[in-house]
Amino acid sequence: MFISIITPAYNRAETLHRCYESLKEQSFKSFEWIIVDDGSTDETAQTVSAWQSECDMDIIYIQKPNGGKPSAVNHGVKIANGEMCAIVDSDDSLCNDGLKTLTDTWQTLAPDVRDTYWCVCALVEDSVTRQIVGDLFPSDNITITGGEFQFKYKIEGDKFGLMRTALLKSNPYPEAEDYKFVPESYIWNRLGREYKYVCINKVVLTYYMPTGFGIGNLSGKANRIRNAKGLIMCEVDVVNKDLHRWFFNAPIFFFKRAAQLSRYAIHSASLMRQYKNLESIWGKIIVLASFPIGFTLYLGDRLWFKYYYAPIKAKLVRETIS
Structure with missing residues (x-):
């Protein structure tokens, strides 16, 4: 299986290294890293160029005018070559076995039923407390719909998923000039009504909370x-x-x-x-x-x-x- 990791970045040269270092340490190596620079004015381009020169990881760097995270994600998904993809924020890091854990779980699904699923969903930990963010799933390797996720089990808190690229290509985030942010839950909700999740109680990503006043915090x-x-x-x-x-x-x-x-x-x-x-x-x-x-x-x-x-x-x- 080949995976596309998509990272939208806007003036994140100081934090993007977390993602880079974590991807270098992945035990699962069959992936490409697509960085979509959403109009940065800092040293992002130079930083990524240095990484492309120093390592053999497949790094694809795209620059575009600033349009917000949904627009950047859509750009990355359009050129993604992987069967599955993951959206890793520019200030977060994957656990060393994160991709392997997600891939192994997906491959436990019988090939003839995979078309009924869209996502392998796993847990996230806080970078400071090292505690799980939000709720555990009711059981490990549970198969649920989006409605059951939200309304039956009432699972809250950030989660991280490996998603079917074809479904994201056919269900892009809406874009317009008068807004630059659409919650990720918009797509998760829509796809979760038609396709199932397989959820695992394993931490695969470390989440870094924004610090300071938070002017750049998308969800602020x-x-x-x-x-x-x-x-x-x-x-x-x-x-x-x-x-x-x-x-x-x-x-x-x-x-x-x-x-x-x-x-x-x-x-x-x-x-x-x-x-x-x-x-x-x-x-x-x-x-x-x-x-x-x-x-x-x-x-x-x-x-x-x-x-x-x-x-x-x-x-x-x-x-x-x-």
Whole structure:
């Protein structure tokens, strides 16, 4: 089996070495590393060029205008040659047997049933505490659907997966000029409705939490506010496709997602349009019922942005200039 490792990178020359060093130490060697430079202005190009010269690892380096992580992932997937692929962030590192563990698990599936699966999913550890991030799976080597993952077993926390490249090629992340972030769960949810996961209780990746103020943190509040249009798609998708089947398994979950839908729809000035995109009367009712919470979250965001984020960012800019 040949694997494509895809790493989106934006001004990550100082952290990308973690990924590089971990890939060099992999016990499984049949892979290519595709680095998609999403408009970096730091030393990323020079750093990668040095690695290409000093090691025999197959490193493919692509430069593109800044378009956000989903756009970078899509670029990497388009040129990926592997049967399977994995998205490794530019500040994280794989455990030495990470790829082997995932590959061995995939190959335990009978060839005639592999088309019904899309992902081998494993655990992630925190770089500081060395503790598992989020929940364990109910059992090792369990086969579950995306709905069971979220609503039956209510598994939370970051996970890491080896995914079928062909399915990612045919299901790219949505891209637009007015947002640069779409949660990874958007694709995981969509594919998880049609295909199964095989999940293992083994740590395969070390996750490094962003430090400092977090201006560059894709999942941070500031970037989520700026990219509200990308987040809304995920919320609308869940309410439309999962509510009718799973509401009574996780009612609080759906009220939270409905509130988030209102929150980000107000940020993007598209509340009525998003409401019209809801496909069922029950979805509309839940969004209306949770609207006061969503509006409160929106007001909290505005206050946070004005009185906390903006002053600190202005201070950091002044310090950089001076």
